[in-house]
Amino acid sequence: MHSISTALTWPWMQEFVNTYGWLWPLFxxxxxxxxxxxxxxxxxxxxRILGLYKxxxxxxxxxxxxxxxxxxxxxxxxxxxxxxxxNTGAEFYVENLSFQCKVVAMAIAIAxxxxxxxxxxxxxxxxxxxxxxxxxxxxxxxxxxxxSWTAVIIFGRLLMYNDTLLYFLGL
Amino acid sequence: MLQTIEDLSIGVWVxxxxxxxxxxxxxxxxxxGLAIVLGLNALIALRLLGVAPAIPLSALRSFYGTIWFxxxxxxxxxGMLFIASATNMGTMSVFWIKMAAVATGMxxxxxxxxxxxxxxxxxxxxxxxxxxxxxxxxxxxxxxFALIAGRMTGYPELxxxxxxx
Numbered sequence: 342m343h344s345i346s347t348a349l350t351w352p353w354m355q356e357f358v359n360t361y362g363w364l365w366p367l368f369x370x371x372x373x374x375x376x377x378x379x380x381x382x383x384x385x386x387x388x389r390i391l392g393l394y395k396x397x398x399x400x401x402x403x404x405x406x407x408x409x410x411x412x413x414x415x416x417x418x419x420x421x422x423x424x425x426x427x428n429t430g431a432e433f434y435v436e437n438l439s440f441q442c443k444v445v446a447m448a449i450a451i452a453x454x455x456x457x458x459x460x461x462x463x464x465x466x467x468x469x470x471x472x473x474x475x476x477x478x479x480x481x482x483x484x485x486x487x488x489s490w491t492a493v494i495i496f497g498r499l500l501m502y503n504d505t506l507l508y509f510l511g512l
Numbered sequence: 513m514l515q516t517i518e519d520l521s522i523g524v525w526v527x528x529x530x531x532x533x534x535x536x537x538x539x540x541x542x543x544x545g546l547a548i549v550l551g552l553n554a555l556i557a558l559r560l561l562g563v564a565p566a567i568p569l570s571a572l573r574s575f576y577g578t579i580w581f582x583x584x585x586x587x588x589x590x591g592m593l594f595i596a597s598a599t600n601m602g603t604m605s606v607f608w609i610k611m612a613a614v615a616t617g618m619x620x621x622x623x624x625x626x627x628x629x630x631x632x633x634x635x636x637x638x639x640x641x642x643x644x645x646x647x648x649x650x651x652x653x654x655x656x657f658a659l660i661a662g663r664m665t666g667y668p669e670l671x672x673x674x675x676x677x
Contacts, residue, residue: 394574
């Protein structure tokens, strides 16, 4: 744990963030923007798969997935700034249960997307026309997506209130 | 008056309860609600500006049910957050700027719906009317501004330093 924290603490980033007081809020705004992009697309595609917005052929969402990936990359950049640049060093995040849970939730969300893509399920789903019903396995993927991304947001918000999470878990 | 609001039992509970279902849940719901409202408004605006053109224009109005759902989550969670720190938020200029931006964003979004998205003749063709494109750009700008103003409610001292308000 300690060596991970040391590796993830970048003194030049800490100095950068300390020198320019607007950098942290700037990257928070970037982080929320990326989040909105991801969530907007995730809601659109997942809820369509689950049967809402039936007038949209599912393949129409395809270009938006790239936008969501862009949003995620924006967030990754922001996240790197936060983890490597925070005053007290990366252990603030690395040793934070909420952060750890957030990373796990993200890993699940990404694994889910990769399975969707590389199992060929993606092709079947994008072929569903307006008014059509998505295959059952796609609905499972959609639920996992919605739940895991919601968990990412919740654990992300809990980061600064980790004590509350610990109290809730009796730890 | 703000102190009276802050002393309401719901404010006390949100603020002082150690339970995860108090302040932290309300904060989380606020983040989720904003992601829904901003994300879907952005999706609609981007479609009107030519992204994902296979989405039928006539289908865009179906997102508004979910937008209202997100808005309701944020109205309730936002109300609870305000009550919990009324003396702080109520006197903060950037908070009121945020509220104005959110109101503007919602009005713009609803106008976009009533003027274009609900009009079957306007959405029948593939082409997006020029007025709708313009409103879409404004929508993106206003909501992005609301996002920034909202985040800056966490840094009122920076706002005072930079803008003197």
